[in-house]
Amino acid sequence: MRLITHYIKTTIALLLLMATFLACNKEDLTGQKAMQVVVNGYNGGTDELEIVIDTTRYDKTVSNGKFVLKPALTFDFNVVYTYPAAKKPGTLSIKNPESGKILFSKPLPESGTKAVFNFIYIDGKEIDVNTPAADASTNKLVFYLYYTENNDPVDIFLYRKDESSGQEYREYLAKNVLPRTWIYFxxxxxxxxxxxxxxxxxxxxxxKAGTTDQWAFQDDEKQSKTSVFGMGFPIAGEKGLVQAYFVTPGVSGLDRLRLFFHPDRVQ
Known part of the structure; x- marks a missing residue:
């Protein structure tokens, strides 16, 4: 009797183990993975562009077209993309829907939960973002000034006026910078x-180089000055950071974009 009871218990245990195994395999086959996909950049063309991830097309029919990359504007595309756990995450592409031409294509990483890309499109081609290596003793900042009206050199500085005393503070970041080139410092x-x-x-x-009040872009203060808030500038004690910025005159003021995605650095 004890042998029969032991047999029954063992059989039940094996059946439960098999059921658990089958359930796990079913989850592997039908489960979903999620990945945050971020694309920062600038569409310098005359046509709207669309992002496609695998078979998911972010066109005008999705969220009232908010993911469409408008001409002559910076963009920060940010979505959570889900895909079957048993498959590779696929490829991200940027295409011109009018011509059907694919302008950018990169596979999503097979591991991890985040994919970050930069795409700067000017004069019918992609502009490479050459990332400097991090340096533990300092921070690396990178700027690209996109301005086509002239090629005059530009000075870049931080400015603050004390609310109580009225004292002005300036800190130069770079001098004699030429538009349409990358500057590293x-x-x-x-x-x-x-x-x-x-x-x-x-x-x-x-x-304009050598001045503090002759505005570089369109001789317009509004197009040549913007708040530092949201740019993620390093603060006291911080070292080893790498941050790149794309800057260009915009529709209603200076348009600037952080090219690298650091969700923990909102200021």
């Missing part, structure tokens, strides 16, 4: 721009 925060509160009240200014 090392940066460590200085006393007057070393915390989030100070940076939140500061502007970044672009002036």
């Amino acid at each position: 090392d940066y460590l925060s200085t006393t007057n721009f070393d915390d989030k509160n100070e940076l939140g009240k500061s502007d970044i200014c672009f002036t």
Whole structure:
């Protein structure tokens, strides 16, 4: 009797184990994975562009067209993409829906939960973003100034006016920068721009080289100055960061975009 009871218990245990195994395999076959997909960049063409991930097309029919890449504007595409766990995540493409031409195509990473891409499209071609290596002793900042009206050199500086004393503070980031080229420089925060509160009240200014009040873009202050808030500038004690920015005159003011995605650096 004990042998029969032991047999029954063993059989039940094996059946439960098999059921668990089958359930796990079923989950592997039918489960979904999720990946955050971020594309930052600029559409310098005259046509709208669309992003396609595998077979998912983010065209005008999706969310009232908010994911369509409008001409002559920066963009920050950010979606959560789901796909079958048993399959590879697929490929991200950027295409011109009018011509059908694919302008950019990269596979999504097979591991991890985040995919980040940059796409700057100017004069009918992609502009490469050459990322400098991180340096533990400093921070690496990168700027691309897209301006086509002239090729005059530009100075870039941080500016803040003390609300109480009225004292003005300036910190030069780079001088004699030429438009339509990448500029790389090392940066460590200085006393007057070393915390989030100070940076939140500061502007970044672009002036004609050697001046502080002759605006570089369209001779217009609004098109040549913008708040530092949201740019993720390094603060006191921070080193080893790498951050790139794309800057161009926009529809209603200076348009600037952080090319690298750092969700933990909102300021």
